[in-house]
Amino acid sequence: MMAVNLENATKAYGSQRALDSLTLGLPEGQVTGILGPNGAGKSTLFKAIIGLVKLDAGSVRVLDGSPSWKTNGQISYLSDQCRWYGSHTVRQAIDYAAAVFPHFDQERARELAEFMRLKNDAIVRTLSRGEEARLKLIICLARDVRLMLLDEPFSGIDLVSREKIIQGLIESFAERKQTIIISTHEIREAESLFDQVAFIDQGQVVLAGEVEALRQEKGSLESIYRGLFQ
Amino acid sequence: MEEVNTGDLTFTLDLSKPLWGQVLHQIRGAVARSDLQPGDKIPSLRDLAQQLKINPNTVMRAYQELERDGLTETRRGQGTFITSSQQKISDVKKLLAGEAAKEFMLAMKTLGVSKKDACTLLEEAKWS
Numbered sequence: 493m494m495a496v497n498l499e500n501a502t503k504a505y506g507s508q509r510a511l512d513s514l515t516l517g518l519p520e521g522q523v524t525g526i527l528g529p530n531g532a533g534k535s536t537l538f539k540a541i542i543g544l545v546k547l548d549a550g551s552v553r554v555l556d557g558s559p560s561w562k563t564n565g566q567i568s569y570l571s572d573q574c575r576w577y578g579s580h581t582v583r584q585a586i587d588y589a590a591a592v593f594p595h596f597d598q599e600r601a602r603e604l605a606e607f608m609r610l611k612n613d614a615i616v617r618t619l620s621r622g623e624e625a626r627l628k629l630i631i632c633l634a635r636d637v638r639l640m641l642l643d644e645p646f647s648g649i650d651l652v653s654r655e656k657i658i659q660g661l662i663e664s665f666a667e668r669k670q671t672i673i674i675s676t677h678e679i680r681e682a683e684s685l686f687d688q689v690a691f692i693d694q695g696q697v698v699l700a701g702e703v704e705a706l707r708q709e710k711g712s713l714e715s716i717y718r719g720l721f722q
Numbered sequence: 723m724e725e726v727n728t729g730d731l732t733f734t735l736d737l738s739k740p741l742w743g744q745v746l747h748q749i750r751g752a753v754a755r756s757d758l759q760p761g762d763k764i765p766s767l768r769d770l771a772q773q774l775k776i777n778p779n780t781v782m783r784a785y786q787e788l789e790r791d792g793l794t795e796t797r798r799g800q801g802t803f804i805t806s807s808q809q810k811i812s813d814v815k816k817l818l819a820g821e822a823a824k825e826f827m828l829a830m831k832t833l834g835v836s837k838k839d840a841c842t843l844l845e846e847a848k849w850s
Contacts, residue, residue: 666768712737
């Protein structure tokens with residue numbers, strides 16, 4: 493079963509094609525890595541899945557429907573755009589998220605915050621970049637939804653926070669088998685998390701498949717990435 | 723490559739090869755060397771995934787294979803344990819010894835050493 497199916501998805505901004513006839517299926521209940529350099533089209537791909545970007549051509553199917561408010565209710569989306577109120581404490585930010593997001597599990601958010609070592613009474617404004625990234629991930633993971641879209645959850649944050657984020661992801665995935673899609677260009681830390689991977693460049697899929705099979709065939713994802721993009 | 727200690731077990735994972743096979747191989751090795759004794763409990767799927775920082779599905783695949791081999795037994799609500807069957811444990815020793823012998827053979831072949839000379843080398847090697 494596929495959680496997401498893109499067929500010949502095309503989106504241009506002026507003469508620049510962010511998605512160029514991209515075809516890709518993302519299987520349900522697995523962790524898929526979307527890997528590619530900056531500007532490859534990863535964020536546009538995510539936005540197409542939640543209907544924030546309308547395709548010029550091709551189609552996208554999400555959780556057996558077209559992107560809509562209804563499918564979005566079953567999607568948790570982490571982007572670098574989202575911000576929380578600076579004056580809130582972590583606890584208040586979680587309470588706020590519980591009030592605005594469907595299917596939000598407050599208890600789970602508190603557990604994850606403890607697990608990822610984020611203090612409940614810390615003020616959001618004073619959080620380091622890494623701590624803020626942890627808060628964003630906690631709020632995403634605490635939603636009992638079918639699909640998680642995590643756009644660059646590791647980028648520009650310190651090593652400790654990155655490790656906490658990876659642990660949080662493993663914890664969450666071990667608890668309930670949601671479909672998780674993670675885009676990143678930082679492969680080394682993340683590559684052991686993925687079941688599936690798609691390498692993307694210039695709006696197209698250059699290589700996709702099951703990670704353990706690719707390892708057998710070609711070696712580590714990091715070395716495959718180097719081979720493709722260097 | 724990074725070494726990870728999880729109580730009785732030490733894992734070294736190489737990201738250029740399938741991870742589930744490495745997890746499987748290293749648990750088999752620990753049993754064959756008696757680092758893990760019959761009846762010992764092995765880490766839960768979640769704990770091992772967490773300690774190795776790998777996908778729980780990868781650990782599950784290795785654990786399923788161990789269970790299929792009869793090397794481990796899962797007791798509902800209690801966890802996964804190394805079998806108490808000496809037969810299964812000697813089977814895994816034989817399997818790993820066979821693999822080691824094959825590796826030795828291949829290494830000798832690459833060096834152009836004949837079977838006879840290789841056997842002589844084995845005879846002459848110090849075993850203690």
